Amino acid sequence: MKCPYCSFEESKVIDSRSSDDGEKIRRRRECSKCGRRFTTHEIIEIVPIIVVKRDLSRESFDKNKLLSGILTACQKRPIPLETVEGIANSIENKIESELSRSNEREISSQYIGELAMNALRSVDEVAYVRFASVYKQFKDINTFMEELNKILSENNSAHR
Numbered sequence: 001m002k003c004p005y006c007s008f009e010e011s012k013v014i015d016s017r018s019s020d021d022g023e024k025i026r027r028r029r030e031c032s033k034c035g036r037r038f039t040t041h042e043i044i045e046i047v048p049i050i051v052v053k054r055d056l057s058r059e060s061f062d063k064n065k066l067l068s069g070i071l072t073a074c075q076k077r078p079i080p081l082e083t084v085e086g087i088a089n090s091i092e093n094k095i096e097s098e099l100s101r102s103n104e105r106e107i108s109s110q111y112i113g114e115l116a117m118n119a120l121r122s123v124d125e126v127a128y129v130r131f132a133s134v135y136k137q138f139k140d141i142n143t144f145m146e147e148l149n150k151i152l153s154e155n156n157s158a159h160r
């Protein structure tokens with residue numbers, strides 16, 4: 001933060017207080033060179049999560065879009081709305097915490113799709129396969145059947 005009087009780049013903070021809503025911090029600073037005082041206001045910046053799509057185009061993460069994708073897969077299935085919302089929320093939280101840990105803001109749409117598929121898998125097989133078929137963009141009925149068989153055989157071995 002440059003001094004507005006002499007443009008020197010270092011200053012020390014002599015007083016800090018946040019606004020009533022806690023969204024702004026007001027800092028009183030003193031220039032280390034000329035000693036004059038000035039005030040800065042700092043705003044907490046909310047950076048959106050950026051989703052990188054297959055074609056490398058980018059858009060900001062939209063939880064409602066994820067929610068409607070999952071809802072479509074769950075159509076006419078005995079799945080409560082709360083469960084669907086819970087899945088969308090937990091995916092958002094997981095992405096948010098992973099990104100803040102790695103200090104990045106970009107995430108691939110495939111990864112989000114995988115998270116949703118994994119969550120749906122334990123909830124409802126039909127919804128899972130529907131979702132997977134959209135996300136994995138099965139090219140033909142054979143790849144689709146392969147995936148389906150994989151799920152069925154995994155389930156069978158789990159029940160044994």
Ligand SMILES: [Zn+2]
Pocket residue numbers: 003004005006007008031032033034035036
């Ligand atoms: Zn100065």
